[in-house]
Amino acid sequence: MKSKIVDKDVYKTKITKKYTIFLAKYPEIFSDLLNGSDFDFALYDSLEAYDKRAPIDIFHVYRNGNGIEIKPGCAVDSDLELALSLDAVEKLIQTKRRVEYAQLLGSFYNNPDEKNGWIDFVLHKRTQTLIDMGYGRFAQTAGILKDDDEK
Amino acid sequence: MSKLQELEIKNKYTGELIRTVPADTPETVRAKIKKINKNQHLLKEMDFFERSQLLSKFATKLRFKKSELKDLVVAEGGLPIKYSEWELNIVMNGFKFCDWYYQFLEEKPLTSIEGEQLVKIRYIPHGLAACISPRNTPLSLPLYQLGANYLVGNGAIVKPSTACPLTMIEAYSIMEEMDLPALKALDLAIAPGEWAVDEFIKSPLIKTLMTITASHTAKDILARYGRFLKKTVDRSMGVPMYTQPFKNFFFECAGNDAGIVMDDVNLEKVAKWNVIASYTNSGQQCFSMKRIIVHKDIYDEYLECLIKEIEKLKYGDPTDPDVDIGPLGSRRILMMMEVMVEDAKKFDAKIFTGGEKIDTGEDYGLFYTPTLVEIKPELCEDLSKAPFLWKEEAFGPVRSITKANDIRDAIRLANASNYGMRAVVYTSNLKNIEIFKNELEAANIYINAKPMLVDITVSLGGIKDSAYPAGCKYYPQELVYGKYIYDGTPINLEKMK
Numbered sequence: 156m157k158s159k160i161v162d163k164d165v166y167k168t169k170i171t172k173k174y175t176i177f178l179a180k181y182p183e184i185f186s187d188l189l190n191g192s193d194f195d196f197a198l199y200d201s202l203e204a205y206d207k208r209a210p211i212d213i214f215h216v217y218r219n220g221n222g223i224e225i226k227p228g229c230a231v232d233s234d235l236e237l238a239l240s241l242d243a244v245e246k247l248i249q250t251k252r253r254v255e256y257a258q259l260l261g262s263f264y265n266n267p268d269e270k271n272g273w274i275d276f277v278l279h280k281r282t283q284t285l286i287d288m289g290y291g292r293f294a295q296t297a298g299i300l301k302d303d304d305e306k
Numbered sequence: 307m308s309k310l311q312e313l314e315i316k317n318k319y320t321g322e323l324i325r326t327v328p329a330d331t332p333e334t335v336r337a338k339i340k341k342i343n344k345n346q347h348l349l350k351e352m353d354f355f356e357r358s359q360l361l362s363k364f365a366t367k368l369r370f371k372k373s374e375l376k377d378l379v380v381a382e383g384g385l386p387i388k389y390s391e392w393e394l395n396i397v398m399n400g401f402k403f404c405d406w407y408y409q410f411l412e413e414k415p416l417t418s419i420e421g422e423q424l425v426k427i428r429y430i431p432h433g434l435a436a437c438i439s440p441r442n443t444p445l446s447l448p449l450y451q452l453g454a455n456y457l458v459g460n461g462a463i464v465k466p467s468t469a470c471p472l473t474m475i476e477a478y479s480i481m482e483e484m485d486l487p488a489l490k491a492l493d494l495a496i497a498p499g500e501w502a503v504d505e506f507i508k509s510p511l512i513k514t515l516m517t518i519t520a521s522h523t524a525k526d527i528l529a530r531y532g533r534f535l536k537k538t539v540d541r542s543m544g545v546p547m548y549t550q551p552f553k554n555f556f557f558e559c560a561g562n563d564a565g566i567v568m569d570d571v572n573l574e575k576v577a578k579w580n581v582i583a584s585y586t587n588s589g590q591q592c593f594s595m596k597r598i599i600v601h602k603d604i605y606d607e608y609l610e611c612l613i614k615e616i617e618k619l620k621y622g623d624p625t626d627p628d629v630d631i632g633p634l635g636s637r638r639i640l641m642m643m644e645v646m647v648e649d650a651k652k653f654d655a656k657i658f659t660g661g662e663k664i665d666t667g668e669d670y671g672l673f674y675t676p677t678l679v680e681i682k683p684e685l686c687e688d689l690s691k692a693p694f695l696w697k698e699e700a701f702g703p704v705r706s707i708t709k710a711n712d713i714r715d716a717i718r719l720a721n722a723s724n725y726g727m728r729a730v731v732y733t734s735n736l737k738n739i740e741i742f743k744n745e746l747e748a749a750n751i752y753i754n755a756k757p758m759l760v761d762i763t764v765s766l767g768g769i770k771d772s773a774y775p776a777g778c779k780y781y782p783q784e785l786v787y788g789k790y791i792y793d794g795t796p797i798n799l800e801k802m803k
Contacts, residue, residue, distance in 0.1 A: 273370070
């Protein structure tokens with residue numbers, strides 16, 4: 156799979172730019188999504204901002220036939236918003252392997268912490284539609300929904 | 307007015323007082339029912355998707371409070387910390403993705419024989435529901451009851467178990483903190499079942515009684531309802547006229563699930579899953595795998611694997627992350643385990659492992675060691691003479707194991723029960739899988755499934771004495787009724803003018 160980052164210098168924060176570069180290294184994270192899937196990554200500086208205000212930076216990842224395109228701003232018809240705290244992103248971009256990234260992302264979802272990092276997501280389309288688009292499998296690959304076989 | 311009472315909620319393991327909470331009186335319960343009824347319209351001012359988004363947002367709030375909630379579940383419920391995660395995840399996932407249930411509520415057009423679409427089935431919320439929850443799941447079941455009603459647009463009063471109401475009270479306070487719209491149409495009743503059930507039965511405002519309880523208790527509720535109806539008979543017309551309207555009764559009851567292990571599977575793997583399916587939460591789960599039925603050709607080998615896995619289970623302090631088996635919910639459960647094992651011994655049953663109790667002499671810190679008892683297949687034919695452990699739900703860590711000659715025998719044994727919640731099968735024979743799917747008498751069939759799934763698509767319900775009405779079900783489905791709407795306007799409008 157290939158990656159393309161569009162307008163990577165437009166972001167308000169350096170960390171957002173770093174995160175887009177990081178994600179572009181692992182396009183296979185998005186391989187379960189159907190072509191045409193498009194969703195937002197929104198970075199927040201606090202939980203309160205997530206509750207009541209706008210994100211600091213936002214970009215969206217579009218799944219095309221060859222791979223992914225990372226573009227600034229919200230998707231026109233976004234499937235969902237993946238919200239991340241800046242602390243979470245700081246730690247995520249330090250990971251060295253895709254599996255490590257997925258485990259950390261999963262821990263920020265399953266054990267969110269206001270200080271150490273958290274993620275959440277808001278669905279813009281119906282759950283069933285998103286499942287059909289491959290987001291359920293994506294969430295497992297990305298570590299958000301656990302599939303703990305040996306529990 | 308009755309004097310307000312207080313309830314002392316104690317730690318199930320240490321007996322320490324966790325918190326004292328005010329308890330409702332019949333008067334306060336009636337006042338809550340009236341308040342909910344008055345505010346039900348607030349729910350109808352939002353559509354399904356608005357309500358589902360709010361529940362999804364609430365799931366996020368719960369997730370951020372997970373650690374505190376887990377501690378409460380462990381303390382008041384006695385669930386080991388390692389399984390409290392499961393207890394929380396099942397509701398968090400359910401609430402996060404609750405719009406998935408729309409498929410059961412979506413208006414359905416019907417095509418007539420002439421090919422016209424004049425008919426629609428529209429799903430309408432029944433109205434105010436009273437919900438009663440058991441003690442084994444302090445959060446997931448009462449919260450699922452509350453959430454399902456909110457989702458479809460019913461007001462609801464939920465009565466968590468008075469043995470462990472704190473986690474649910476905490477969840478409700480999170481709803482208050484987030485200022486959940488239409489929260490005035492939801493409330494909790496902190497009251498014992500003895501009189502709360504009668505209040506729910508008597509109230510004409512309550513349209514549905516949704517109860518998760520033992521099958522015998524469910525039947526007792528129906529008997530109480532019958533007595534209540536009789537008291538309200540008007541004989542002035544010369545014939546008995548029952549003045550009270552029907553209520554909807556929706557019972558989730560006991561399970562005595564069979565788990566069949568055939569001779570074509572990886573025994574070590576299945577034994578690991580079997581132990582999780584049978585002993586999680588000290589076996590205090592209605593859908594726990596209670597009757598283990600094993601093909602004769604692998605019986606001895608499987609037994610060895612299973613005992614090895616059971617004996618790995620650690621019981622003790624539920625806050626210890628290594629502990630699998632926490633304290634029992636009540637002295638009554640301990641007594642039932644003892645009675646069932648003693649009764650099985652009268653039938654010359656072999657006790658392969660366990661069979662010991664730890665009794666502090668108090669109402670906390672009670673344990674029964676994970677136990678496996680062999681029940682001979684010939685004892686299972688006539689339920690009136692069968693051991694209690696076979697015919698009744700063992701709501702604790704005692705499980706039976708029985709040898710089956712072949713697939714037919716395994717199915718016959720599995721179906722030899724008054725209950726039919728789930729049936730579990732482990733086999734790799736594709737031809738046999740279809741036979742199991744068709745012939746097992748249960749509302750939910752799990753073939754080669756990982757135990758303790760938390761997926762939102764997991765259904766509840768049962769047949770026989772496991773549920774009423776019968777069938778697999780999702781709560782939102784049971785809280786609405788179908789309205790048939792024939793609209794002939796497109797073909798008859800001109801004639802009407």
